[in-house]
Amino acid sequence: MTVELLLSRLRAAGFEAESVRAAPGGVVALAGLARLRDGSQVFAKTLRTPASDLFEVEAAGLRALREAGGVTTPEVLAVTPDLLVLEPLPPRRDDDERFWEELGLAVAGLHTATAGERFGWHRDGWLGRLRQDNTWDADGHAWFAERRILRWLPEPLVEAALSREERRALERLCAALPDLLPPAPPVLTHGDLWRENIMATPAGGPALIDPAVSYSWAEADLSMLWCSPRPPAARRFFEVYAATAPLPDGWQERMRLYRLRELLSSIAHDDDARACAEAVRETVQLYL
Structure with missing residues (x-):
């Protein structure tokens, strides 16, 4: 799976993505930070074969943690069977x-x-x-x-x-x-x-x-x-x-x-x- 697949699915979902930098790790989905035409960024995931409700369940879980538990989670910008688009977040500081x-x-x-x-x-x-x-x-x-x-x-x-x-x-x-x-x-x-x-x-x-x-x-x-x-x-x-x-x-x-x-x-x-x-x-x- 390549970043080109993630890029094409972002565009198909209406995001004017110009480039994607693949995120390290991850054994289930291809994930990366995408830069849009207006200079903003989104974090996105895709699957080679959209054959499950994995992203729908993940988005529902993020909402439940935020709405029921008051925990901060990234905003869900889009979710389809083959794409999850989230607000990008910076890494944590381990020594803080x-x-x-x-x-x-x-x-x-x-x-x-x-x-x-x-x-x-x-x-x-x-x-x-x-x-x-x-x-x-x-x-x-x-x-x-x-x-x-x-x-x-x-x-x-x-x-x-x-x-x-x-x-x-x-x-x-x-x-x-x-x-x-x-x-x-x-x-x-x-x-x-x-x-x-x-x-x-x-x-x-x-x-x-x-x-x-x-x-x-x-x-x-x-x-x-x-x-x-x-x-x-x-x-x-x-x-x-x-x-x-x-x-x-x-x-x-x-x-x-x-x-x-x-x-x-x-x-x-x-x-x-x-x-x-x-x-x-x-x-x-x-x-x-």
Whole structure:
């Protein structure tokens, strides 16, 4: 896929795009910063084959985070089956503790303002290029087990990476979740809250992109950032969050358990599958 495809689809959607600079990373879509004839810029994504509602779901997630949770997200300028056009955002400053403090306040505000009665979402979504099952359920432990962990076991690459006994161990771990995770209300979550999905506003404040929203546990949202590499200044995120929206004791120790969902998804996407499979084994052994 080349930037020419993104350029042509922008033009077909009515944007007078003159050039596109491809964005690094990204395994699902071709993305880039486009310069328009009037000198302004937009951020755009496209798919080689428009065969899903991926961009529609992403746009809906951005709106939900902004409207229901008060989180800053880029403005959606256009969305079609093969194109998503967003307001461009600058990168964050990793060494700015104030930035991470503001993000901690924003995510705490999102979680505390959106408590619901059921886990899930009104439609299924996407995590990477694979479907995210958001079927509603009032039982958080059953929902997290079925929709966030066991959901990945039938994926071909997961079946290849984990033995039958290892998959059965995951099933036993899921059955024990009520004893391992404290009950908590469902809240609106970003769903893919790791450092690469954190941007900045032109004024320097935090903004979030690429959501995989659902009503889930707040701790599950935090686990993405906690368990992925992050700059030292990000410690202020967790300090401010915990002071604003206190968590049950032992939350740090539970982060690895929530991370199973991301590890299994990474295996299914063939993203460092060997290391992720070993991390799954270590986590299961730790908790069982």
